[in-house]
Amino acid sequence: MSRSKTASRASRPLPGPPLTKGRVGWGLLLPLLLLPGCRTRSQNAPAAPPPAARSAFSGDVAYGMLQAQCELGPRPPQSPAHERCKALILRNLKPYVDVTVTQPFTFRDDARHVTLALTNILGIINPQAKRKVMLFTHWDTRPTADQELDAADKKKPIVGADDGASGTAVLLELAHVFHQKRPDVCVELLFVDGEDWGPGEDKMYLGAIHFAQNPGPYRPEYAILLDMIGDKDLDIHREVTSQGLHPELNDRVWNAAAALGYGAQFPNDTKWQISDDHDSFNRAGIPAIDLIDFDYPYWHTLQDTADKCSPQSLKAVGDVMAQVVYDER
Numbered sequence: 001m002s003r004s005k006t007a008s009r010a011s012r013p014l015p016g017p018p019l020t021k022g023r024v025g026w027g028l029l030l031p032l033l034l035l036p037g038c039r040t041r042s043q044n045a046p047a048a049p050p051p052a053a054r055s056a057f058s059g060d061v062a063y064g065m066l067q068a069q070c071e072l073g074p075r076p077p078q079s080p081a082h083e084r085c086k087a088l089i090l091r092n093l094k095p096y097v098d099v100t101v102t103q104p105f106t107f108r109d110d111a112r113h114v115t116l117a118l119t120n121i122l123g124i125i126n127p128q129a130k131r132k133v134m135l136f137t138h139w140d141t142r143p144t145a146d147q148e149l150d151a152a153d154k155k156k157p158i159v160g161a162d163d164g165a166s167g168t169a170v171l172l173e174l175a176h177v178f179h180q181k182r183p184d185v186c187v188e189l190l191f192v193d194g195e196d197w198g199p200g201e202d203k204m205y206l207g208a209i210h211f212a213q214n215p216g217p218y219r220p221e222y223a224i225l226l227d228m229i230g231d232k233d234l235d236i237h238r239e240v241t242s243q244g245l246h247p248e249l250n251d252r253v254w255n256a257a258a259a260l261g262y263g264a265q266f267p268n269d270t271k272w273q274i275s276d277d278h279d280s281f282n283r284a285g286i287p288a289i290d291l292i293d294f295d296y297p298y299w300h301t302l303q304d305t306a307d308k309c310s311p312q313s314l315k316a317v318g319d320v321m322a323q324v325v326y327d328e329r
């Protein structure tokens, strides 16, 4: 994931003050308070329905998957831990999906004088179904802690508990959930490589670009990207590009979150524009949205470790994704 808080980069905040939960609340209440004699909503309206039933997604199992990745150490391309992480994903994916596909490819980085060996991994549930939807995430981690202040620290690789391991952990546990209770549609779980190689955006999003340009028979109707969704203090706002291009798909996610009682983790406003793997998909004509908590203080630092993430956050995202998929017919 790449972002910038300045307007000089591709990613920038929306102009004007962001909506806050407080403002949304007052906006709804004020007309009622100003009408004398009018019955309030609470007197008139039926009691709010209880939250919809949540899925069998285990936050603890998912968090265990996050920890297992972190225990391998930083997992940038070219590292032994990168190879071990690929094996970990395949080992935990294969028993729960109908088909596993790997998509190996290479990327030449002339500045570093290396040719990266990269692999996208795809797990497919219900491959015979007519409709095909995709959930995706990146599984590699950043080779450089760019956001550290110390020059020596900046050169070190990050563990990427949130930035890499969290989305991967949720997709692996979702494979388990969909194995236990089958959705009606085909679900593709895609783990893309080389998202965070960098340092610049000309050397990022490598796996997403490769898949988007070579989807073969695996091209989905739409794709939902999970990136940095494990933060203990989870706040997933609607992302600007996603909201601009596919507001109806965003609506389905935020409606599911509200129905499941996850409104606090999914504040229903639009806040940041983020350059990420969804852009390559959208450019290739595959509708894609990005679910990302971009207020994570440990982004691209050596502090992006498992203790900053929580099973509860992983479960919130897993339940919402399961609901969106089960709602498909």
Ligand SMILES: [Zn+2]
Binding pocket: 001, 002, 142, 163, 196, 300
């Ligand atoms: Zn990153």
